[in-house]
Amino acid sequence: MRFSFSEIEALLPGYLSGDVSDKNRAIIDEWRSESPENETIYLESLKAWEAMILLQEMEQFNSFEALKKVSSRLSERPSSRWWVTIQRVAAILVLPILVFSGYVTTQNFSMKKLMEEHVVMQTVSSRQGMVTQFSLADGTKVWLNSGSELEFPTRFAGDIREVKLKGEAYFEVFKNEKQPFRVNAKDLNIDVLGTSFNVINYDDDVQSEVILVEGKVSLTGDDEHAEKEYGTMHPGQRAVYHNDIHKVDTEEVEVDKYISWRDGNLIFRDDSMEEVVKRLSRWYNVKIVINDPEIKSYIYKATFRNENLNQVLNLLKLSAPIDFRIVERKALADGEFTKQKIYLMKKKS
Amino acid sequence: MPDLKDLLLIEGLGRRDKVVFDFIFNYYYSSLCAFSMQYLKDRNAAEDLVQDFFVSLWLEASGLQIRSSIKSYLFTGVKNRCLDLKKHQKITEKYRTYILFSSDSDSNSVDQYFAESELRNAVQKSLEKFPPRCREIFELSRLGGLSNQEISDKLGISKRTVELQISNSLKILRKELIEYLPLLLILWLFK
Known part of the structure; x- marks a missing residue:
């Protein structure tokens, strides 16, 4: 058959x-x-x-623990006849050898230092309007949102894999229980084993946010607030850390809205115009000013896919009682340009 | 032949540079243990053996002669120690057959072993090419240890679909991992 x-x-x-x-x-x-x-x-x-x-x-084999054990055994010496001879010679030459070994030790120290410093810190930043995707040395995948910056070592030495984020990024952390992964976002540390989550931590914001897609993460304060434990998060939750009062609020959210930027989409679901404006201005690197305070509280729902700024503004105008005015970039005395400015105001009926 | 990076490491070992030693240790320890476990079938014995091996590597470092790659030196060294230990323990007939059988492929096979990080990267890269559902099912099956029936109950899909997805996953994995596969040589020799 x-x-x-x-x-x-x-x-x-x-x-x-x-x-x-x-x-x-x-x-x-x-x-x-x-x-x-x-x-x-x-x-x-x-x-x-x-x-x-x-x-x-x-x-399941822990090389760090094993190395500690092995290191303590490295001073064992194989006993042999030549060693006895060496000892005799050493007894005669004690002083020069002491001097020499002193020299060697200092040499070694500087070598060691050099090797340890060999873990080079590296920074990747994402230009405005672009999403950058790359992998870290341990296989963790990172999506870096427009105008964001991630600092990380070229290889992960030590007990912990630590990276530092400014702006927004999505992480798919490679699972390694022996070496937990930590994202440092201002005063907040996000500790994970292996999981996927989104972090928002802009310098001009008074808050940092974590949106957990799968797995589990725990939140703690950084060195200065080391004793602070903010608890663990579950998938589908969004945690907002308030930098001023060192407090964390969590809520259940639709995670899609927060991670859609990876595919170049901007999704708004019942977001206030203030929030919409904040995200649009980061995405398109423009300054958006809301002229009428009333507009701020408008609730907005929309999905933008690869639209340019003009298209987005026109869609806003069509779907909400909003009008806009664009002030083009101006050259300053030092040759730099100002950001493009957009003013939003209520539509005159 | 050792390549340039290996030469630097070998030279560092010869100088008894502890940083170099630590680096090599951390890089290869887990894979050497897994390798040695294939022979010894005992976790503690495997770890002890690899640790002893590294201690003597350090003690003999100044007179070290490595003409192959570091990787091949380490795996061969651990393997020989395993075989010595087994000899002490009165090896069985079946075992002797294995030694005879494997001796001809030895010289090149050891070079095909990988450190944990290398294997992890390879597997990870392959898994990324799976469709998400397919990957979920395969991981539940291989890592979660769930039976096809349990997966079908858990995900609410037919057992037949589970079987098909798993066989698809295997097909992809085989093609993706093809250059890394000699690594697992030892595993099937012992089946």
């Missing part, structure tokens, strides 16, 4: 896991013996099947 390759492929996982009927096992056994090529495919499948388990197995 002949079987197509796709039928064989469908049976392979069961065969590999042992969860297979005798009949199907016989089919695979026969297929394997038919040609060396089949056997190769089988072996490759087996190895792919085991890859994740092997990885899991490796992860």
Whole structure:
């Protein structure tokens, strides 16, 4: 009886896991013996099947703990005759050797320092209106929103993987329980093992926000507020940290709205015009001024996909009683340009 | 032949530079332990053996002669120690067959081992190419240890769909990981 390759492929996982009927096992056994090529495919499948388990197995070994143990044993010396001879010579030459080893030690120290400093900090920033996506040394993926900046080491040494964020970023953290991942956002630290979440931390804002998509994160104060524990978050929650009063509020939210920027979309769902303006001005790098205070409390609902600023403003005008006026960029004395300014006002009926 | 980076590391070891030693230790420790566990079948014994190996690496560092890559030196060293230990423990007939069988492929196979971080990157990169549902199912099955029936109950899809998704995942994983696969050589030899 002949079987197509796709039928064989469908049976392979069961065969590999042992969860297979005798009949199907016989089919695979026969297929394997038919040609060396089949056997190769089988072996490759087996190895792919085991890859994740092997990885899991490796992860249970803690090299940092082991290194401590090993380091304490490194002063052991193999005893041998030449060593006895050396000791005799050393007894005669004690002074010069002391001097020499003193020299070597200082040399070593500076070498060590040099190597430790070798962990170079690096900064990636995202230009206005652009989303930058990249991976860190540990496999963690980062989406950096328009006008944001992330500082991180070229490799993660030590007990913790720490990065520093200004602006907004979305993280998909590679799980590594031995080395927790930490995002530092002003006074707030976000500690995670492996999970996906969004952080908003602009310098001109008095608050930092964390939106958790999956997994679990815990929030703590930074060094100065080290004793502060703000508790853990659950998926679908948004935490707002108020920098002035060092307090955290959490609420349940629709996470899509907060992570849509990764795909170049701006989604507003029952957001106040004040919030809309804040996000638009960051996205398009313009200054938007609300002339009528009344406008601030308008509630707005919209999704923008790759629209330019003019299109967005015209959509605003169509869908809300709002009008706008644009003041173009001006050259300053030093050759720099001012930001484009947009004034929003109530539409005159 | 050691490459340039290896030469620097070997030279550092020879100088007994503790920073270099720590670096090599942290980089390879977990994969060497997993490797040694394949022989010893005992977690503590595997860790002890690898730790002993590193202690003697340090003590003998000044006279160290490495003509291969560091990776291959470490894996071969650990393997030899495992085999020695097994010999002490009166190896079985089956085991002797294995040694005979593997000896011809040895010289090149050891170079194919990977450190944990390397394997993690490779697996991670492959998983990213999975459709999300497919990945979820595969992870539940392989890492979560759930049976196909349990996955089908949990996600509310038919068992047949689960089976199909898993076989698709395996297909993708095999193609994506193909250059890393020799790494797992030892695993199937012991099946």
